[in-house]
Amino acid sequence: MKKIIVTVAIVAVLSIAFANGITPAYVASAPGVASGIGAKLLCSGRYVSGFSQQQALDDLVKYSPLLDYLSVEFDDSNERVTTSFLGLATTTATHVDGIGCYADYEGFEQRADYAAEERIPMPVFSSRWPHGTRVETIDSAIQSQLDAMIAADNTEGLDTRALLIVHNGQIIAESYAGEADAETPLLGWSMAKSLMAIMLGNLEYRGLLDPTTTPVVEQWADDERANIELTDLLTMTDGLAFSEAYNPGDDATAMLFTEASGSDYAIRRPVAQRPGTQFNYSSGTANILSRVYFNHTGATLADSLADYREHIATPLSFQHTVFEPDAAGILVGSSYFYASARDWARIGQMMLNGGVLNGHRIVSEDWVERATSPNSSRNNRAYGYQFWLNRGNADQRWPDLPPDAYAANGNREQSVTVLPSQDLVVVRLGWTTGRYPINDRIVQIMGWLTTE
Structure with missing residues (x-):
């Protein structure tokens, strides 16, 4: 039967x-x-x-x-x-x-062991954003326009859940829809990649990580992958074979949805191209970077989260965030960081500030410059250290935005777009099927700012 x-x-x-x-x-x-x-x-x-x-x-x-x-x-x-x-x-x-x-997963108790430990909750501050939760800088005219924008998005079926504008270092408008509000941790998908790059940049700033040291992971010491450098991984030019097509049986889906350890899966991938020559977008690469962070911060879930909390989450003053580890206890830096729109904006503002927020230096100014510069590949140079760039290729990614624009982007059209020349950060979170017109929306927002 x-x-x-x-x-x-x-x-x-x-x-x-x-x-x-x-x-x-x-x-x-x-x-x-x-x-x-x-x-x-x-x-x-x-x-x-x-x-x-x-x-x-x-x-x-x-x-x-x-x-x-x-x-x-x-x-x-x-x-x-x-x-x-x-x-x-x-x-x-x-x-x-x-x-x-x-x-x-049977035999993987790292998350349960962490749950059994006593931990002090993250502090919630009543000070002004970006340090705390208080927002007293709303521009009523722009707020009304942003409310109309999110309503139009959802009339068009774009399923936008949060729009937020930071101008001159202050939140001047924020709009929410559906079940989301200013305190809702929303999935950024691949925007987690940009945060993991920042976390590695922080290790470099603190003298704990030399980006020129090879092999990047010890499992590669005795084969051709020993020549892959950290910069190759950060710019997705490592040359490893990894398919991001998201079909069942594909590398990305197998790694994220059927494996206890995403980084173990990715580390096993063979070389397909000479490092530094070919851009290949890979969530596997991002999870190798997560493993690098893990290995350099104690090699336990508790230790890596303690480092993240002390040197990233607390200085940036994250208020409503969750960074999820896999069953093996390693943060899933390719995909699983949840944060409120205000917290995502903190990341963008720190980058715009040249690596500083709330009086704390997170990464060096030189690192920000390198992270937002074109890579060395032959096929797609408009990608930095896990950030998408507007410059680097023959055509701009966002044709009507300034060349210096760059963004953390994620599936379902999540984005934190930084426009240094405009002193502007725009956060968009939602669940769009297809494309979201981020170029056009930010052009509208820039127009509002010029008529203030």
Whole structure:
């Protein structure tokens, strides 16, 4: 009987796949990836961002029609989500206070061990932003225009949840929609890459990391990957074979949704190109950088989080953030940093200030210059140290913005855009399917500023 049920389930998966133009090769990995992404995102949406169960589900199914076939169990009392894809694969993700959600893996107790430790909560300050939570610099005219912009976005189906403008170092307007507000930690996806680069820049500033030392990770000491330098990793020109296509069975989906240790998966990837010559966008590379941070800050979850807290989160005065580690206890620097719009803006303002915020130097001014300069690749130079650049290629990325603009960008069109020549930071968070017109929106915002 059990074999019959499994056979029927497999036929159902194939039928669903073919109906959506998906090949059988895709299907082999689909159950594990589907249950993995389901449990992880639903858990974090519910227990990190604080969304309703329905909102978390609505967000999830936008990734694939196959996710409509998940069975889902929310356990609010234990802050846990279990998903199953047609009975072929089941995943449970558990929320741990302070470090968010990740899938549970047998034999990996790092997150549970961290949960058992006594920790002092992050301080919440009542001082003015960017140090604290108080915002007293709103420009009423621009606030009205930004409110109209977020309303127009959502009338157009762009699903914008937060828009925030920092001009001359002050928040002059912020608008929220749906279940989000000024205190909601929102998923930045790949904007976490930019933060991890900053964290490594902080280690360099403190003299704990030499960017010229090779091998970058000890597992590469005896093969051709020993020549890969930290700068190659920061600029995504490391030459490692890694596919970011986000299909089941693809490197990115396997690493993020079926592996206990994302960095272990990425470190095992072979060389495909000579380092420094070819840009290849890779979340695997970002998680190798996370491993570098881990290795240089004590090589335990508690130690790396303590370093992050002392030298990044507290000086930047993060108020509503969660940086999630994987089951092996290593921060997922490719993808899983949740922060309020105000906290994301703190990162942008620190970069705009040349590495300083709240009287604390986080990275050197020279590091900011290097991080926002074009890379050495032959195919895409408009990428710095995990930041997308407007300059570097023949055409600007954002044709109507100043050449010095750069941004942290993430899936579903998350962005923290920094425009140094305008003394401007614009944060946009949402859940867009397709493209968001960030060029046009920022042009509008710059227009508002010139008519103040």
